[in-house]
Amino acid sequence: MSADAEGAGDDVGPAAPTDNVDRIDADGSVSADRICERLRDVVDPCSAATGSNLDIVELGLVKAVEVDGGDVRVRMRLTSPMCHMVPYFYEEVEGRVSDLDGVASVDLDTDAGFEWSEDLMSEAATEKRQALLDEQAARYEAEQSERAEQTDRPTESTASSDA
Numbered sequence: 593m594s595a596d597a598e599g600a601g602d603d604v605g606p607a608a609p610t611d612n613v614d615r616i617d618a619d620g621s622v623s624a625d626r627i628c629e630r631l632r633d634v635v636d637p638c639s640a641a642t643g644s645n646l647d648i649v650e651l652g653l654v655k656a657v658e659v660d661g662g663d664v665r666v667r668m669r670l671t672s673p674m675c676h677m678v679p680y681f682y683e684e685v686e687g688r689v690s691d692l693d694g695v696a697s698v699d700l701d702t703d704a705g706f707e708w709s710e711d712l713m714s715e716a717a718t719e720k721r722q723a724l725l726d727e728q729a730a731r732y733e734a735e736q737s738e739r740a741e742q743t744d745r746p747t748e749s750t751a752s753s754d755a
Contacts, residue, residue, distance in 0.1 A: 613654050622694035624657040627664060630688040631657070637677050644724045648681070652712025655703070662696030664689055669712070673705035 613628055631654055632647045639646040648654055648668070656667040666685050670678070686698045710718070 613649060613657060622659060622662070622664070622692050624659050626692060627657045627659065627666070627689055628654070630692065631666070631685065633688055634681070634684040637680055638671070639721075642724065644721055646713075646717050646720065650714040650717040652708060652714070652717075655707075662694055663699070664695055664697065665699045665701060667701045667703075669703050669708040670705035671708045675705055678702055 613624075628649055632649050634648045635645050636648055636651050636653065639651065651671075653669050653671070654666060655669050656665075658665040658667070666689070668681060668685075681702070682700050685700045689695055689698045713721070
């Protein structure tokens with residue numbers, strides 16, 4: 593990135609209401625908004641493992657998208673310093689963004705994993721996550737109730753020995 597792109601803070605427009613991404617278009621032929629659209633196709637693997645399939649933009653993992661000519665820099669927050677998915681993120685971000693017209697290079701910068709919090713998630717992502725947690729809690733409660741009923745019921749062998 594050139595020094596001009598680093599100082600392009602005056603070009604930052606307001607973030608879309610559904611995310612917390614700073615968008616900096618210095619003089620690019622591809623827009624930061626278009627790049628963010630592509631980044632919405634990158635599902636966070638940890639959310640996929642829980643069944644919520646949230647993308648990295650709605651999770652608040654994408655901090656900034658900077659475009660300087662054909663050079664794109666995506667600044668990303670990790671949810672943990674122990675994140676093992678950085679290679680996945682590099683591959684996915686580069687793969688989704690590099691084929692856009694006007695993109696010459698893609699850089700992904702990740703932080704140390706201390707900046708992200710649940711407050712950075714979009715409202716829709718928060719609601720989806722909470723619905724999944726509520727569903728899991730209800731399923732767990734039903735399983736526990738069923739187990740309790742099974743242990744309270746006399747089995748055939750104990751019923752016949754009592755007679």
